[in-house]
Amino acid sequence: xxxDPAALAPERLLVFEVRGSVNNFAAAVQxxxxxxxxxxxxxxxxxxxxxxxxxxxxxxxxxxxxxxLWRRWNADQLQFGETPWxxxxxxxRDLRPWGPQDRVQRLDASFLAEEIEGRSEDELVPLxxxxxxxxxxxxxxxxxxxxxxxxxxxxxxxxxxxRLPDIAYHALLVDLPVRAIREIIGRAEGGIANLEPVMHIRxxxxxxxxxxxxxxxxxxxAAVGELREPILALLDGVPVAAHPLLAAHLVVDxxxxxxxxxxxxQRVHGTAMASLLVHGxxxxxxxxxPRRIHVVPVMGAGDCFPARRLVVDIIFLAIRAMRExxxxxxxxxxxxNLSLGNERRPFQxxxxxxxxxxxxxxxxxxxxxxxxxxxxRETFGVPAFATGTAFEDADAAARCDGTLxxxxxxxxxxxxxxxxxxxxxVTVGASNDDWVSAxxxxxxxxxxxxxxxxxxxxxxxxxxxGFARSVKPDILMPGGREHLRQIRTDDHVFVxxxxxxxPAGLKVAAPRTGGTGIAEGYSGGTSGATALASRTCHRIxxxxxxxxPDFAGLPHIQRAVLLKALLVxxxxxxxxxxxxxxxxxxxxxxxxxxxxxxIRRFLGFGYVDADDxxxxxxxxxxxxxxxxxxxxxxxxxxxxxxxVMSGQARxxxxxxxxxxxxxxxxxxxxxxxxxxxxxxxxxxxxxxVSPRSLxxxxxxxxxxxxxxxxxxxxxxxxxxxxxxxxxxVQRDPDPGTPxxxxxxxxxxVTIAMPGIVxxxxxxxxxxxxxxxxxx
Numbered sequence: 181x182x183x184d185p186a187a188l189a190p191e192r193l194l195v196f197e198v199r200g201s202v203n204n205f206a207a208a209v210q211x212x213x214x215x216x217x218x219x220x221x222x223x224x225x226x227x228x229x230x231x232x233x234x235x236x237x238x239x240x241x242x243x244x245x246x247x248x249l250w251r252r253w254n255a256d257q258l259q260f261g262e263t264p265w266x267x268x269x270x271x272x273r274d275l276r277p278w279g280p281q282d283r284v285q286r287l288d289a290s291f292l293a294e295e296i297e298g299r300s301e302d303e304l305v306p307l308x309x310x311x312x313x314x315x316x317x318x319x320x321x322x323x324x325x326x327x328x329x330x331x332x333x334x335x336x337x338x339x340x341x342x343r344l345p346d347i348a349y350h351a352l353l354v355d356l357p358v359r360a361i362r363e364i365i366g367r368a369e370g371g372i373a374n375l376e377p378v379m380h381i382r383x384x385x386x387x388x389x390x391x392x393x394x395x396x397x398x399x400x401x402a403a404v405g406e407l408r409e410p411i412l413a414l415l416d417g418v419p420v421a422a423h424p425l426l427a428a429h430l431v432v433d434x435x436x437x438x439x440x441x442x443x444x445x446q447r448v449h450g451t452a453m454a455s456l457l458v459h460g461x462x463x464x465x466x467x468x469x470p471r472r473i474h475v476v477p478v479m480g481a482g483d484c485f486p487a488r489r490l491v492v493d494i495i496f497l498a499i500r501a502m503r504e505x506x507x508x509x510x511x512x513x514x515x516x517n518l519s520l521g522n523e524r525r526p527f528q529x530x531x532x533x534x535x536x537x538x539x540x541x542x543x544x545x546x547x548x549x550x551x552x553x554x555x556x557r558e559t560f561g562v563p564a565f566a567t568g569t570a571f572e573d574a575d576a577a578a579r580c581d582g583t584l585x586x587x588x589x590x591x592x593x594x595x596x597x598x599x600x601x602x603x604x605x606v607t608v609g610a611s612n613d614d615w616v617s618a619x620x621x622x623x624x625x626x627x628x629x630x631x632x633x634x635x636x637x638x639x640x641x642x643x644x645x646g647f648a649r650s651v652k653p654d655i656l657m658p659g660g661r662e663h664l665r666q667i668r669t670d671d672h673v674f675v676x677x678x679x680x681x682x683p684a685g686l687k688v689a690a691p692r693t694g695g696t697g698i699a700e701g702y703s704g705g706t707s708g709a710t711a712l713a714s715r716t717c718h719r720i721x722x723x724x725x726x727x728x729p730d731f732a733g734l735p736h737i738q739r740a741v742l743l744k745a746l747l748v749x750x751x752x753x754x755x756x757x758x759x760x761x762x763x764x765x766x767x768x769x770x771x772x773x774x775x776x777x778x779i780r781r782f783l784g785f786g787y788v789d790a791d792d793x794x795x796x797x798x799x800x801x802x803x804x805x806x807x808x809x810x811x812x813x814x815x816x817x818x819x820x821x822x823x824v825m826s827g828q829a830r831x832x833x834x835x836x837x838x839x840x841x842x843x844x845x846x847x848x849x850x851x852x853x854x855x856x857x858x859x860x861x862x863x864x865x866x867x868x869v870s871p872r873s874l875x876x877x878x879x880x881x882x883x884x885x886x887x888x889x890x891x892x893x894x895x896x897x898x899x900x901x902x903x904x905x906x907x908x909v910q911r912d913p914d915p916g917t918p919x920x921x922x923x924x925x926x927x928x929v930t931i932a933m934p935g936i937v938x939x940x941x942x943x944x945x946x947x948x949x950x951x952x953x954x955x
Contacts, residue, residue, distance in 0.1 A: 185234045185530070190278040190312055191376060192239065194246055197273040198231040205233070208267035215268075230286070231529065234278075243277060250275040280367035280374050284381050289365045291383040291524050296358045304355040306339065307364075308490065309372070310380040310533065313348040313846075320350060323377035327352060330372050334360040342493035346544075347536040348846035353384065353490050385491045385522040385534075387479055388554055388597060388707065392448050392690045394682040395701035402468070404428040410474040412718050413513045414457060415498055416520065417450035417479035418442040424698045425689040426451070429458045431474050433509050435501055436494060438480035445693045449483040450475065452703040453519050455689035456711035457718075461658070462687035462700060464615035469718055474502065474510040478520070491522070492533050496541070503545045514740045515721075516547050517714040518605075519707035521554045521597035531647055534599035536846060542604035543841045546737030546924075548744050549605040550714045552706040553653040554597030554642040559667045559676045562586040568628070568666030568673050576632040580757075581764050583630040583639060583664075588765035591781060596642040596652055603852055603885050604841045606744055607652045608710040609641040610659025611787050614686055624683035627663035628675065636757040637782045638662040640677040641706055644781045648852065650884035651876055653706075653784040655751045657713045660685040660704025680704035686712075716790040717743045723794055724804075735924075737841065738806040742926030745839035746804065748886055749928040750793050751786035753779060753874045773877040780876045785888055800932035801943045808922040809856065809911040817907045817927055821867065822942040825933050826899035832933035833892040834861075834869050836907055840885050840925040850915035854923045857887050859908040867905065869893040 185193060198205045209215055215235075237243045252258055253269045269275070284292075295305055309327060314320040320343065328338055336356040343350045356364075363371040364381055373381060401424045410431060418439050421432045432439070457473055460466045476498045478485070485491045495518075502510040518538075525532055538549045564582030565571040571579065587594065600607040612631055630639055637643075638659050646652030661684045664675040680686065685702030692699040720743055724731045731739070758779050765778045796802075805817045825832060842854040864870065869891035875881075881888055909925060933939055 185278070185282075185379070189236065190282070190379065192237050192243060193278040194235040194237060194243060195276055195278055195282060196233040196235060197275070198233060198271060199273045200271055202231050205268070205271045208271055211267055212264045247275070247277070283378050284364055284367055284373045288380070288382045292361055292365050295383055296361050299358050301359040302335070302357050304336070304357055305361055306353060306355055306384040306487065307361065308382045308384055309352045309354055309378060310382070311350040311352070311377050312379045313350050315345070324350070324352070326377050327372070327375060330375055331356065334372070336360060339488050340490055340493070342490045344492070344496060344537070346540050347533060349492060349533045349536070351490055351492070351533070353488070383524050385485055386524045387483060387485050388521045388523050388552070389483055390449055390452060390703050390705060390707050391679045392452055392688065392701040392703050393679050393685070395690045395693065395699050398425065398462070398689070398698040398700040401425050401698065404468065408471040409512050410472050410510055411512050411721060412457065412469070412471070412515045412517065412714060413474040413476065413502060413510055414450070414453055414517045415476050415478045415495065416453050416517070417483040418447050418477040419450035419454045419475060420444060420447045420689070420691050421475075423451060423689050425700070426454050426458060429468060429472055430454055431472050431510075433474060433476050433502075435476055435498055436478070436486060436489070438477045438486065442477075442481045445691045446482055447691050449479065449519070449707070450477060451691055452688040453517065453707060453711045456686060456708055457517060457715050460712060460715055461615050463617070469715065470722060471718070474513055476502070492537055495534065496537055499541050499545065499547070503547070514547055514736050515714055515717050515743065516549050517711055518549055518551045518599070519710045521552060521600060523554070523597060525598035526595040526642075527598060527601040527646070528595065531601060531851065532598035535602040535647070536844065538599050538602040539604045539844045542740070543737075543843050546735060546740045548717065548740040549602065550710050550717065551600045551602060551605045551607050552710040553600050553607050553609040555610070555640040555677070555705045556594045556642050557640050557677050559674050560586055560590055561672055561674045563672045565673045567669050568675070571666070571673050571675070572628050576634065579628070580631050580634055580636070580760060584760060584764045587639060588778070591643055594643045596644060596646065600642075601646045601652060603647055603650060604844070606654045606713065606747060607646065607784070608706060608713045609653035609656045609784060610638040610662070610704065610706045610709040611656040612636055612638050612661045613658035614660045614684065614704070616661065616683060616685070620682050621684070624663055624681070627665055627678050627684070629661065629663050631757070634756055635754045635787060638677070638705070639664060644784065645777070646884065648883050649880070651780050651784050651881060651886070652884075654886060655713065655748055655784050656787045657709040657716070657790070658686065659706055659709040660702070662704070712790065713747065713788070716788070716793050717747050719790070719794045720746050734806060737924045738926065741839050741841055741924050742804060742806050744886070745837045745926040745928040747788065747793060748785055748839065748888065749802070749835065749837040749930065751784070751788045751888070753783050753786045755874060758783065758874050773879065776877045776880060780880060785876065785886070796940060798937045798940050799934050800930055801940045802928060802930045805927045806924065807909075808924045809909065810922045811911065811918055811920070812913060813911055815909045817909065817929070819905045819907060819929050819931070820943050820946045821899050821903040821905055821931065822939045823899050823901055823903070824936055824938050824942050825897050827896045828933060828936060829894065829896040830933060830935065831892065831894045832869070832897065833872075833890060833930070834864070834867060834905065835890040835930045836888070837928045838887040838909060838925060840923055842885055842923065843919055843921055852885070853914060853919045855882070855912040855915070856923070856925055857882055857910055857912065858889060859910055860889070861905045861907055863903070863905045864891055866898050866903070867891075867893070868895040868897040
């Protein structure tokens with residue numbers, strides 16, 4: 181029994197529609213002899229609207245027997261020996277064979293209905309048909325031909341196809357007339373939704389978008405010296421490559437011939453993201469990156485995905501062309517920025533094919549993908565305030581609490597967008613930060629700041645959790661101080677996130693609409709936050725390369741997992757907003773892990789300050805290590821503790837972040853095939869530290885591919901002259917089929933005691949490290 185039907189055989193699947201608590205259902209399953217729950221974590225969370233689990237049975241006879249058992253239970257006729265099933269059946273809405281309602285799920289049907297509204301019956305509309313993956317090429321082609329025939333019989337046509345064995349993906353992009361789509365929505369008998377080869381039918385993927393507001397002339401760009409080869413790639417819209425702020429910095433690799441059909445004044449998304457990668461927020465002047473950026477446009481006119489291609493196929497081909505073979509276009513790339521998502525695929529327990537692809541490519545090529553969580557910009561009500569005036573006039577605490585309550589009531593409808601559930605990627609949410617001047621900030625008079633004076637996730641920043649209830653988003657980075665605009669008032673005020681503007685946004689290069697000159701404007705959201713996270717990764721790489729001559733010689737995958745660890749390492753929950761989420765959303769009276777679950781949905785591991793991730797300080801020392809672990813093995817990393825801390829009764833901390841890429845394979849018993857963790861150090865007592873209260877619960881941080889723990893205290897530690905702390909990295913037994921590969925990991929460890937100058941120098945001397953580089 182498992183939560184994701186990918187790479188299974190639906191003709192032998194029974195669908196358990198769960199009612200109530202997923203955890204209670206998992207416990208009931210474990211009490212049935214012979215029924216194996218593959219991975220309880222993968223079942224999803226209790227706030228999934230219609231949770232389901234899939235039971236793969238050996239044959240048609242077993243399927244019929246279980247359906248008979250379900251019918252007997254409904255008739256109160258269970259026989260001796262069958263009573264353990266009672267606990268499972270009591271928690272079900274229904275038990276049925278895989279069928280049309282699984283192929284056309286409710287959310288997809290609603291998107292399709294919106295797509296055809298107002299169109300004529302003969303008008304062709306694109307949609308994606310994912311087929312049941314068959315390993316045999318002969319069988320796969322026969323099933324595809326069956327679907328092709330059904331499409332043609334209804335006056336449709338095949339636009340494109342893709343078959344990717346590595347992720348068990350086989351799909352068709354088709355044009356169908358509106359009348360045939362109505363048949364699909366209604367799951368009509370004998371229609372395409374009833375075809376045995378069909379796995380899912382969904383509307384064509386729709387790219388997340390941004391706007392650039394308040395476009396003005398910019399000053400002349402700074403002179404650019406010689407730039408090195410790229411380590412960072414941007415998969416995005418077509419940029420204005422000739423923009424004076426960008427021209428020297430971009431290598432545009434137009435693999436899909438999208439540039440000729442993209443009007444220059446519509447090249448918004450790619451231009452803004454390229455600008456943030458190269459320069460950061462232009463309100464916060466900083467040196468440009470010292471390397472060029474490899475840009476592969478994957479969105480064309482209007483910043484839309486190409487109309488005649490499957491987006492999963494496009495991403496696969498783009499990465500393969502960059503990294504594979506003698507003709508690789510960007511062999512040095514190890515960071516890929518994906519400030520993109522599919523608005524029509526919010527994550528609900530089952531991984532998207534796009535996310536599965538990123539997980540596979542990350543491990544195969546040693547690439548760190550940074551993916552935006554997505555922005556939910558729909559209107560929402562704030563019941564705490566009767567009118568917009570009352571909302572605006574409220575004090576900061578009341579405004580914050582009212583907004584949090586409103587969003588908390590809608591958490592299940594504000595989930596992260598595909599592919600941000602990818603477990604090997606770092607998913608980035610947007611915090612309400614920017615570098616807007618106080619004078620410009622005062623200009624936002626018609627808008628409402630929901631979190632005045634409080635660092636929080638932006639109201640539109642999509643919420644976790646991720647796959648198997650892992651921490652998602654992983655981190656928050658600045659996405660502009662998002663404001664709210666009053667839309668209407670019924671029995672209370674309804675608001676919508678406002679676009680980024682001069683008073684609340686990130687300053688970026690922009691297309692020029694008419695006229696000449698160097699244009700820039702304002703953008704933001706999770707797309708901008710992700711670009712700033714990728715820029716930070718690049719800066720970390722630059723700092724390591726400058727300080728450690730051998731760093732550049734490490735394998736791609738070891739550098740990538742180390743960058744992953746070092747990027748997330750400084751993340752912390754801001755105390756004020758974490759406390760408010762605990763008080764407002766709770767659950768009130770809930771177990772501490774349930775309360776922390778609410779906090780991490782908003783904040784992930786926490787907010788990351790880019791300078792903390794990159795720069796050195798005299799009162800803290802950060803260590804790093806890379807390695808690989810074979811099955812059932814451990815690695816011990818010995819960290820020196822500076823004697824200067826001894827006897828100092830002042831706040832101090834030890835923090836450690838472990839990151840890795842897991843091999844993945846759809847159809848395996850557990851999708852996340854390898855699990856690593858850090859054991860609590862035995863020396864924590866001598867260092868007078870204990871686990872930080874404001875961080876994800878230990879069981880929550882152990883569900884993805886990042887494991888973070890922070891210990892802190894303010895009592896005087898006892899530190900001997902050669903004291904060390906042993907951090908043990910452990911590879912747990914592989915769930916399901918053992919994985920033979922040794923898995924690479926990166927580890928970041930920081931010891932800090934604010935105000936104790938010389939801490940860094942002392943540990944550097946013990947390790948025999950040369951003086952650090954400036955900055």
